[in-house]
Amino acid sequence: MDKPVCFIDTDSAGKLRVQQSALKILEQIQQPVVVVAVVGLYRTGKSHLMNRLAGKQTGFALGSTTESKTKGIWMWCVSHPTKAGTTLVLLDTEGLGDVDKGDPKHDTNIFSLAVLLSSTLVYNSRGTIDNKAVMDLQYVTELSECIKVKSSDEDADDSSEFVKFFPSFIWALRDFTLELKIDGKDVPEDEYLEFALKLKPGTSRSVIEYNFPRECIQKFFPSRKCFTFPFPTAPENMSRLGSLASADISSEFLKVTDHFCKFVFHDSCVKRLKVGHTVTGRVLGHLAKTYVDTISSGAVPCLENAVIAMATIENKAAVKEGLQVYQSEMEKLKDSFPLELKDVFSEHQHLSSTATQAFMKRSFKDTDGKYLKSLEEKIIKLFDEHLCQNEHASKKRCEEILSSLSAPMMVKLKKGFYAKPGGYDLFCKDLEDIVNKYNSQAKKEVKAEEILEEFLKQKSVDSKAILQADKKLTEKEKKIKGKNFKDMNRVMQQPKKFKTQL
Incomplete structure (x- = not known):
C-alpha cells in the first residue's frame, strides 16, 4: 500500500462499519501480521508518529486545527522492515475526547477495537503522566464491560483471561519538557511510568478512585513501555510538521522517534489469538468484521464467539x-x-x-x-x-482400436467372403488375429476386457451365421461331389456294358 485507507468508519446512522475496500486488501495478505494501533486524545500528534513507523513523512492525515482530523480507524499495510515474511499493519484511530462526536460510547468502542485488533497498543498523550493523564485513559477501566473473553455468562472474565490476548502497551508522552527524576534521582522512562502507576495505600473512596485506573492498566497490560518525546519543532512550525525537512525538526525528537520505531519493529509480536493461532491479514479482516458487526448490533464483542465465527469462515x-x-x-x-x-x-x-x-x-x-x-x-x-x-x-480408445483392426473383416463380411465351404475356419482365423492384436494394443486399458467381450458378443452372431452357411455349403458340396462321382462311375461302366452286349 502506498497510502493509508479508511478501515472502520460510521454510517449515516452513526453505527460503525468496516470498509469493504480495506477488507479486500487484508484478504490478499496471507502473511502473519504485526498490528500496531495508536490511540489517544485528539490533536496530540498520533498520525505523525504512525507515519514514522511506516517510514514515510506523510501518509496518515495531519491536522493543523483544533478539529480532530482522523475519523474512525485508518489502516496502512507495509512490509515489515525487520521481520521477513511479515506485514506491518498500522492503525491510526480517531482522536478520543472530541466533544463534537455526540455519542459518548463512540470513543469507548474505538478504544476497544484498537485493543482487540492490535498486538501493540500505543497510547499517545501530551505533557506528563499525572493523575489527569491517567484518568484520561478511563477507557481501560471499561474494558471488562466492553469486551468478553468467553461466551458463557457463568464464567466471569477476569484480568488473567484478558492478558492472554491483550496487546503490549506503549505510553508515548509528547511534548515532554520535564527532567526524568524521582526523589531527585535520574530514572529511565519505564521507571517513570511505573512510578506514575504506583498505587496508594488506603481504602477511602478517593484512594479507590485514584487506584482503580492504575490497577486496570497494570492488570490488563503487564507488558508496558514508555517513551518521552520533546517538542519536535518550534511552535510556529507545528502546523506544517508533515512537510518539514529533518533539519527543521529537533534532533532529540528524531533520536527518540528512531528509538521508538526500532523498539516497535523489534519487540512488537505477530498478532495471535487466545488459542495461539497466528493472525494473517485475511484473519484480521474477519476479526474486524465480526467485532464491528457485534458492536453495531448493540452486543458486547466476545473473543470466543469471534474465534468461532472466524474458524467457520476459515x-x-x-x-x-x-x-x-x-x-x-x-x-x-x-x-x-x-x-x-x-x-x-x-x-x-x-x-x-x-x-x-x-x-x-x-x-x-x-x-x-x-x-x-x-x-x-x-x-x-x-x-x-x-x-x-x-x-x-x-472405452472410446478400445472401440477405436477394435474398429480399426476389424475393418478388413467387415469388408470381407459385406462381400460375402466367408460364404463358402471352409469360410468358418477363415472367419475364426481372422477373428483370432484381431483379438491377438487388440490384446497387444489395449492390454493397459481399464475397459479392454469389457469392450472385447462386447465385440465378441456382436461377432458371435456373424460366427453362427457363417458356421451354419459353411455346414450347408459343405454338405451341398459333398452331395454334388457324390452325385458327380456316381455319374462318372456310371459313365465308366458304359463301355463294359457295351462290350457285354457285343
Whole structure:
C-alpha cells in the first residue's frame, strides 16, 4: 500500500462499519501480521508518529486545527522492515475526547477495537503522566464491560483471561519538557511510568478512585513501555510538521522517534489469538468484521464467539482451497486420459495428500475433524467422477482400436467372403488375429476386457451365421461331389456294358 485507507468508519446512522475496500486488501495478505494501533486524545500528534513507523513523512492525515482530523480507524499495510515474511499493519484511530462526536460510547468502542485488533497498543498523550493523564485513559477501566473473553455468562472474565490476548502497551508522552527524576534521582522512562502507576495505600473512596485506573492498566497490560518525546519543532512550525525537512525538526525528537520505531519493529509480536493461532491479514479482516458487526448490533464483542465465527469462515475456505488444489491438478491429469487404473490411483493419493496439506495450512480449530472429513468426502466424489471419465476415455480408445483392426473383416463380411465351404475356419482365423492384436494394443486399458467381450458378443452372431452357411455349403458340396462321382462311375461302366452286349 502506498497510502493509508479508511478501515472502520460510521454510517449515516452513526453505527460503525468496516470498509469493504480495506477488507479486500487484508484478504490478499496471507502473511502473519504485526498490528500496531495508536490511540489517544485528539490533536496530540498520533498520525505523525504512525507515519514514522511506516517510514514515510506523510501518509496518515495531519491536522493543523483544533478539529480532530482522523475519523474512525485508518489502516496502512507495509512490509515489515525487520521481520521477513511479515506485514506491518498500522492503525491510526480517531482522536478520543472530541466533544463534537455526540455519542459518548463512540470513543469507548474505538478504544476497544484498537485493543482487540492490535498486538501493540500505543497510547499517545501530551505533557506528563499525572493523575489527569491517567484518568484520561478511563477507557481501560471499561474494558471488562466492553469486551468478553468467553461466551458463557457463568464464567466471569477476569484480568488473567484478558492478558492472554491483550496487546503490549506503549505510553508515548509528547511534548515532554520535564527532567526524568524521582526523589531527585535520574530514572529511565519505564521507571517513570511505573512510578506514575504506583498505587496508594488506603481504602477511602478517593484512594479507590485514584487506584482503580492504575490497577486496570497494570492488570490488563503487564507488558508496558514508555517513551518521552520533546517538542519536535518550534511552535510556529507545528502546523506544517508533515512537510518539514529533518533539519527543521529537533534532533532529540528524531533520536527518540528512531528509538521508538526500532523498539516497535523489534519487540512488537505477530498478532495471535487466545488459542495461539497466528493472525494473517485475511484473519484480521474477519476479526474486524465480526467485532464491528457485534458492536453495531448493540452486543458486547466476545473473543470466543469471534474465534468461532472466524474458524467457520476459515475452515470453509480451507475446504474450498484444498479441493481447488486437488481439482486443478486432476483436470491436468484428465488431458492424459485414458490411463491405467494404478496411475490414476497413485496420482489421486498424491493430490489428496497435497490438498490435505493446503487445508491444514489454513484450517483453524477443526477439533472434531468436521471440515477435514468434508474435504475428504468431496475429494472422493471428484475421484469417482474422474474414474468415470477415465473409463469413458478408455472405452472410446478400445472401440477405436477394435474398429480399426476389424475393418478388413467387415469388408470381407459385406462381400460375402466367408460364404463358402471352409469360410468358418477363415472367419475364426481372422477373428483370432484381431483379438491377438487388440490384446497387444489395449492390454493397459481399464475397459479392454469389457469392450472385447462386447465385440465378441456382436461377432458371435456373424460366427453362427457363417458356421451354419459353411455346414450347408459343405454338405451341398459333398452331395454334388457324390452325385458327380456316381455319374462318372456310371459313365465308366458304359463301355463294359457295351462290350457285354457285343
